Amino acid sequence: MESNPYIPYPAEILEISQESPGIKTYTLRFEDDKIQEKFNFNPGMFVQLSIAGVGEVPISISSSPTVDGSFELCIEKKGRVTSALFDMDEGSKVLVRGPYGNGFSLQGSKGKDILFIAGGVGLAPLRSAIDYVHHFRKKYGEVQIFYGDKRPSCLLFQRCRDRWSKYFDMYSICEVAEPGWTGEEGLVTDLMDKVSLDIKNSAAFLCGPPVMYKFVVVELKDIGFADQDIYLSLERRMECGIGKCRRCNVGNKFVCEDGPVFSYDEIGDYTDKET
Ligand SMILES: Cc1cc2nc3c(=O)[nH]c(=O)nc-3n(C[C@H](O)[C@H](O)[C@H](O)COP(=O)(O)OP(=O)(O)OC[C@H]3O[C@@H](n4cnc5c(N)ncnc54)[C@H](O)[C@@H]3O)c2cc1C
Ligand code: FES
Structure with missing residues (x-):
């Protein structure tokens, strides 16, 4: 997706769905359309999601690569970073780098x-x-x-x-x-x-x-x-x-x-x- 794999890119939280009491699904889209278009992955791969000044967490991509224009992360509230994310609203920005890993052998x-x-x-x-x-x-x-x-x-x-x-x-x-x-x-x-x-x-x-x-x-x-x-x-x-x-x-x-x-x-x- 990028030349320097450590560089995260800003993504907007388009939608938040409460899945269960401690778990939410976040629909994200990279601010830069070109980054979003190039964001190809296999099911089972993950991203590193960060919140400025808080930290970074690995999270699997939960939507299918057959969906264009956005991607989803389903996240359980655990500690520092995920709690900060749970305080954010639709329209907020997070940072995302990846996708990483191999994914399932489909x-x-x-x-x-x-x-x-x-x-x-x-x-x-x-x-x-x-x-x-x-x-x-x-x-x-x-x-x-x-x-x-x-x-x-x-x-x-x-x-x-x-x-x-x-x-x-x-x-x-x-x-x-x-x-x-x-x-x-x-x-x-x-x-x-x-x-x-x-x-x-x-x-x-x-x-x-x-x-x-x-x-x-x-x-x-x-x-x-x-x-x-x-x-x-x-x-x-x-x-x-x-x-x-x-x-x-x-x-x-x-x-x-x-x-x-x-x-x-x-x-x-x-x-x-x-x-
Ligand atoms: C490949 C991969 C995919 C994952 N996919 C998902 C997912 O789809 N949904 C989901 O809810 N959770 C997923 N996790 C677990 C998620 O990364 C942790 O729950 C999260 O890092 C907790 O961070 P925290 O700051 O809220 O918690 P804290 O306990 O405050 O953690 C502090 C730091 O420790 C590290 N850390 C803590 N727990 C884990 C963990 N289990 N795995 C890796 N790093 C950890 C993180 O860097 C985190 O910021 C995945 C983990 C891995 C390794
Ligand atoms: S997280 Fe650094 S080698 Fe895997």
Whole structure:
């Protein structure tokens, strides 16, 4: 996108949507039309978002690259930077550099059945991938989506989930049911007996907390998924975002540059380590 990868560019917050009590989606557009036009990414890539005088955070792009003219970030309020962002209004400016990382192997998965498994805010990068697969629907086989969170009020992207359930085999599951909840109750691993794909010609894309990976990977391997067909998006604390500071290593790989998406045969036991 730019010659000096450390330079962030101003972007305007066009729209803010409250997804759940502590999570908002920000629709952004670079001030400079040329920067916006050149902003190409794969689902699963991330940007470094900064607020002047506060700090910088890595955030996955949650919209599909098939959307022109803007992009979306779905952000959970955590600490310094994300709290400052939650105080901003539509029309405010932030700084963005990127996109960085590799993203999900969706090009290489054409013709395959696809299983998306998301836990919590892990649906954010997968939403980009799911919308991408929806856009190019005929290029993929059967698609299943398993999405779990603590409570129904925590579930993200209601508008997308309604659409996905018309085109894909989609299940949402909550650990604690609330009044009116008609979906499944339990953990995302409880959905594994619903897998109805041609496993030998399938790819599984996972994004969620490390503990989810620990149990889901075991289940996927049990039903016949090969290590190289299981892809996980990892989080590590970052500084440069471009493979220079060595802050984000996983074994001998860097999450910012070699990831954040890795196949299980690349990283194995590193999947369940916290940032
Ligand atoms: C590749 C990648 C993609 C991510 N995508 C998303 C997303 O789509 N939505 C979302 O809500 N969160 C995402 N995160 C996590 C997000 O970066 C952290 O929640 C955020 O950095 C917290 O910053 P803070 O200043 O609010 O919190 P503080 O706790 O005050 O953090 C201070 C600083 O530590 C660093 N830091 C803290 N937690 C993390 C973390 N988990 N990962 C990396 N750096 C951290 C940041 O530089 C941050 O400014 C992603 C992280 C990575 C590595
Ligand atoms: S954040 Fe600097 S090497 Fe990954």
